[in-house]
Amino acid sequence: MKRAIVFLVFCMFMTAAFSQSADKVTDILNSPKATYGQASYICASAKSLIEDDASYEEAFQVLKEEGFIKGSHSADEPIKIKHLAKLCVKTWDVQNSIMYRITGASRYALRVMKAEGVIADSKDPSSIPSGIDLLNIITACLDRYETSEFEQVED
Secondary structure (H helix, E strand, O other), X not given: OHHHHHHHHHHHHHHHHHOOOHHHHHHHHOOOOOEHHHHHHHHHHHOOOOOOOOOHHHHHHHHHHOOOOOOXXXXXXXXXXXXXXHHHHHHOOOOOOHHHHHHOOXXXXXXXXXXXXXXXXXXXXOOOOOHHHHHHHHHHHHHHHOOOHHHHOOO
């Protein structure tokens, strides 16, 4: 019962946080393997780079053009945890590692995310997250790196 309530609250938060269509969130939640397109859609939405009705492919292309994604990946290709960590680090401009700043390597982005508690220490860098794992990681990034309206008000 507790798990169902937590899941319901999580779904409501994700819908409100991103103002996305319920179909996209449901599609991501039901995915056994998260894709570059799904991760791109959420990250591009968080950065306000795309409209809510954009496709995964459009979001992927926007992030590729912005330099968030490099290489010969495609929107429907499953994303590895280490690449998701790098995408999150770039989305929220997390610069807590000297080695990441020097190299920009995925392994150091993953180390930062693990050190910050965003990704569990037990996650294998080459594993592919499920849609639920993807949304959990993004939610953790939002909780950790996004500032609320109230925190920005100065006295």
